[in-house]
Amino acid sequence: xKNLAEILERINKARIGEEVKLIAVSxxxxxxxxxxxxxxxxxxxxxxxxxxxxxxxxxxxxxxIDWHFLGRLQSNKINxxxxxxxxxxxxxxxxxxxxxxxxxxxxxxxxxxxINSANEDTKSGISADSAIDEFLSIKENCKFLRPIGVMSIGxxxxxxxxxxxxxxxxxxxxxxxxxxGAKICSMGMSSDFELAIKCGxxxxxxxxxxx
Ligand SMILES: *Cc1c(COP(=O)(O)O)cnc(C)c1O
Numbered sequence: 001x002k003n004l005a006e007i008l009e010r011i012n013k014a015r016i017g018e019e020v021k022l023i024a025v026s027x028x029x030x031x032x033x034x035x036x037x038x039x040x041x042x043x044x045x046x047x048x049x050x051x052x053x054x055x056x057x058x059x060x061x062x063x064x065i066d067w068h069f070l071g072r073l074q075s076n077k078i079n080x081x082x083x084x085x086x087x088x089x090x091x092x093x094x095x096x097x098x099x100x101x102x103x104x105x106x107x108x109x110x111x112x113x114x115i116n117s118a119n120e121d122t123k124s125g126i127s128a129d130s131a132i133d134e135f136l137s138i139k140e141n142c143k144f145l146r147p148i149g150v151m152s153i154g155x156x157x158x159x160x161x162x163x164x165x166x167x168x169x170x171x172x173x174x175x176x177x178x179x180x181g182a183k184i185c186s187m188g189m190s191s192d193f194e195l196a197i198k199c200g201x202x203x204x205x206x207x208x209x210x211x
Contacts, residue, residue, distance in 0.1 A: 004040040007210060014197040023068050023186075025207035027052065031059045033211055038063055046070045046090070046205055050077040054084055070151075070205060072124055073097060078104055088112065090151045090186055090205075093124045098138040098145055105144035112186055113138065113147055115173060118155035118166040125152065131173045136180060149184030149203075150174050154192045163192050167199035174200070 011020050025046045026034045034045060034056060043064065047053035048071025057067055066087040073081060073091065081089070082104055089111040092098050098111070113135050116125030126134050131150070138147045152170040154163045167187055174185040188196025190209035197204065 004037060004042055004210065007206065010194065011197065011204060014194040016198065016200075018202055020197055020201065021203045023070075023203060023205045024210055025070065025189075025205050026056065027071075028207060029211050031056050034060060034065075035063075037210065038065065044068065044087070048072075048091075050074075050081045050084070053086070054080060057084055068205075073101075075100060082109070085109075088148075088184075089145075090114070091124070092138070092145075092147070093126055095134055095137045095141065098142055098147075102142040102145040108144050108146055110146050110148045111138075112149045112151040112184060115150050115152045115170050117152050117169040117173075118157075118162070120156060122156075123153060128169050128173060132176055135177055135182070139180060147181070149182045149186065150177065151184075151186040154187065154189065154196060160192075160195060164195055164199060167192075167196050167201070171200040 023044045023046045024037050024042050027048045044066040046068040068088045068090055069086045070090045078101055091114045092111040093114045114125040115128055115131050116123045117128045135147050150170055150173055155166040170187055171185055174182055184203050185201050186203040187201040188204035190206050193204040
């Protein structure tokens with residue numbers, strides 16, 4: 001296990017302005033490793049499978065951990081996700097899935113709109129061109145689901161310029177949505193978080209680098 005303080009220092013060094021929140025992605029590690037990070041002061045964790053989120057949340061239910069859901073949401077898992085009351089659903093990728101979740105909710109749930117800013121076929125997320133309209137439609141049409149920002153995965157390439165471009169596209173959308181309640185710009189993973197922060201991210205999701 002790496003030193004959490006060291007990673008937090010790198011996050012702080014990269015930032016230009018506001019604070020950047022770290023979400024520790026625990027999808028490939030055990031609850032023991034989550035506990036070790038928690039004991040170093042990390043409170044927010046992310047999972048990309050509903051079942052795994054449920055397992056870890058139940059085992060660690062006595063701890064005040066914020067759980068974020070970051071993965072593709074299959075429609076047969078919606079009820080389960082809702083019953084887990086995640087702190088933030090980061091991977092809402094369309095008005096359609098927003099409505100499906102919203103009609104089953106009976107409490108307010110915050111979400112981020114996932115944007116496929118690198119336009120990659122393999123990735124979920126709304127295209128950059130429709131992101132603003134989609135965000136506004138979700139806001140207008142959902143009773144309990146509240147869009148509070150955007151999430152994106154950087155372009156899956158080696159060229160840093162291309163990755164930077166994808167972060168800039170997401171950040172521009174975020175800037176435009178601030179007037180409509182957007183507060184979170186979630187971008188940056190282990191391989192590109194410093195670049196994402198330079199491009200205006202205020203939430204990074206780190207997995208492999210932490211363990
Ligand atoms: C796995 C995952 C991460 C963390 O990725 P690392 O490269 O391990 O830091 C971040 N965001 C999402 C959506 C993920 O699925």
